Amino acid sequence: MIDVSFVIVNYKTLELTRDIIGDLLAFYPDVPRILIDNGSRDRSSALCECAPVDVLIMNNTNRGHGPAMHQGMEVAQTDLVFTLDTDTRIKRGGFLEAMQASFDEIENLYAVGWIRHVAKTGVSILPSQDPAGFCPYVHPYAAMWRRSIYFQLPPFEDHGAPATANMHAVQGSQWVLGGFAIEQYVEHMIAGTRRMFGGHWHPAEGEKARAWDEKAHYPI
Secondary structure: OOOEEEEEEEOOOHHHHHHHHHHHHHHOOOOOEEEEEEOOOOHHHHHHHOOOOOEEEEEOOOOOHHHHHHHHHHHOOOOEEEEEOOOEEEOOOOHHHHHHHHHHHOOOEEEEEOEEEEOOOOOEOOOOOOOOOOEEEEOOOEEEEEHHHHOOOOOOOOOOOOOHHHHHHHOOOOOEEEEOOHHHOEEEOOOHHHHHHOOEEEOOOEEEOOOOOOOOOOOO
């Protein structure tokens, strides 16, 4: 039995939000869906209001992606929560079952997903950099978390890498992280909202308010 809830945050991503909810209905129709609209005030807000979800939170303002995910953590009724960005598409099922099995097997497992490494600023490590000061980071675009542990750690932030403080707090604790090849199941279209609203992300430069440049984009 799958005992997990999905948390999805919408911010002016009408087509993306519609498509990922459709994927959830196709692959995991019985898993609770929590949708947070981050003060979009556009057509995507109207979509959220009539979306087939179990819990809907309509924010008056854009609180930021991390704080909105935190709201989803607060209202979830399951101990395991799967955060899923709207700029993703599910290619095939089976990942919830496999990831939940990891939690059943490892008592002190906190989070499972694609692991990269970030500094305290959220900047990714590059091959030429000294790894000192960086820590493993489970990317929340498609990851599973244990809520009972999450609330013992710093919450998700309004940040380009919203789980940064959370992940750094895991280091030296009793909790552990698990890697999972989620890319085999979920396609990440990378920063869908940045493509729509401009800007790009590069770990050496930070976020820039300028036109999206696909060649300059660094996959996070």
